[in-house]
Amino acid sequence: MKFSKRIQEVKTSLTLEITALANELKAKGEDVIGFGAGEPDFDTPDNVKQAAIRAIEANDTRYTPVAGTNTLKDAIIHKFQQDNALDYQRNQIVVSCGAKHSFFNLAQVLWDKGDEVLVPAPYWLSYPEMILLAGGSPVIVPTTEQTGFKVTPEQIEDAVTPHTRAIIINSPSNPTGSAYSRKELEKIAECALKHNLLVISDEIYEKIVFDGFEQVTIASLSQEMRKNCVVINGMSKCYAMTGWRIGYLAASPEIAQQVTKLQSQSTSNPTSISQAASIEALTGPQDYVTQMVEEFTRRRNLLMGLLAEINGVSCYKPAGSFYTFPDFSSYYGKSFQGETFKGSVDFARFLLKEAKVALVPGIAFGADNNVRLSFATDQETIRKGVGRIVKAVKSLH
Secondary structure (H helix, E strand, C coil), rough: CCHHHHHHCCCCCCCHHHHHHHHHHHCCCCCEECCCCCCCCCCCHHHHHHHHHHHCCCCCCCCCCCCHHHHHHHHHHHHHHHHHHHCCCCEEEECCCHHHHHHHHHHHHHHHHHCEEEEEEEEEEEHHHHHHHHCCCCCEECCCCHHHCCCCCCHHHHHHHCCCEEEEECCCCCCCCCCCCCCHHHHHHHHHHCCCCEEECCCCCCCCCCCCCCCCCCHHHHHHHHHCCCEEEEEECCCCCCCCCCEEEEECCHHHHHHHHHHHCCCCCCCCHHHHHHHHHEEEHHHHHHHHHHHHHHHHHHHHHHHHHCCCCCCCCECCCCCCCCCCHHHCCCEEEEEEECCHHHHCCCCCCCHHHHHHEEECCCCEEEEEEEEEHHHHHHHHHHHHHHHHHHHCC
């Protein structure tokens, strides 16, 4: 069987590989602790579920407009006005089957062979692959824990070429939990406008922030920046609606029109029932989100404290999301039963096989020194899992 060149260039997801190994062990009856979850472990709010049930009972189960119902678009527009001080019209909003689908659609309509997109690393692992699938070239711009895992204007200046079309800003970030302040975004915006770069602002974790952090969208900094920005968001993380598959983007009417055209020839509209549920999530009571973030804060603090007790490990304190991204590279080069770890993949496999702890290798996010631990799990599990990690690394030599 001959496969397309583009699909052969796409890497297999390391998160899925680790998940498959963990599931294999679980199927054998092993007690595996998972830190790989990319979704909240909370239930979807009851009022949201009831809205979906009402939609089914009302036979709201047919096709909707490709880019989403006007009612949901209006709810999204109101959310942007209320939360982000942004004004959009219906023809600037496109609702898709998750934020990932929104980014995929965007890549397909924007970039061709030779077009470069700046991707600060560590990055969400699907960004480079979706850029490649569109024919573009991801240009990786490395950041470090010392700079808060955030790209600087100087780095952007150094990376820009005549072929650079866009830059991705993911704030708060998966996998690091870093988030950009207003002043940092102002400097990035100035640089992006200078070079006529489209800013893709992925804000899927926007409501999951800690310690009073002020979440700012770069699109809100000026009218010019809003025109040169695509904001991507969705229902998955902040409303515990990962399986409902609703994401959306806000962009110029021209971009939104092209994305809608592409979607009309692929998935058509996102699920009508999920759209009805999303309207309730956006317009209904928000206290659920506050309670979830309060619990995530407690878990973050617990996990950070436990990681700090492991010799040779450093970890940036997340400002948002529900991930930590500790540096375990001091254990690379060490051995267990004759096997020497060369990087994060070897280290993750060791922890899974010997400690029965599943986490994600940092190389999947462009940072091989690190591993990603999600704290979308209860505090008892966090204590137990880190305890196993401590015991496992003590066995290395």
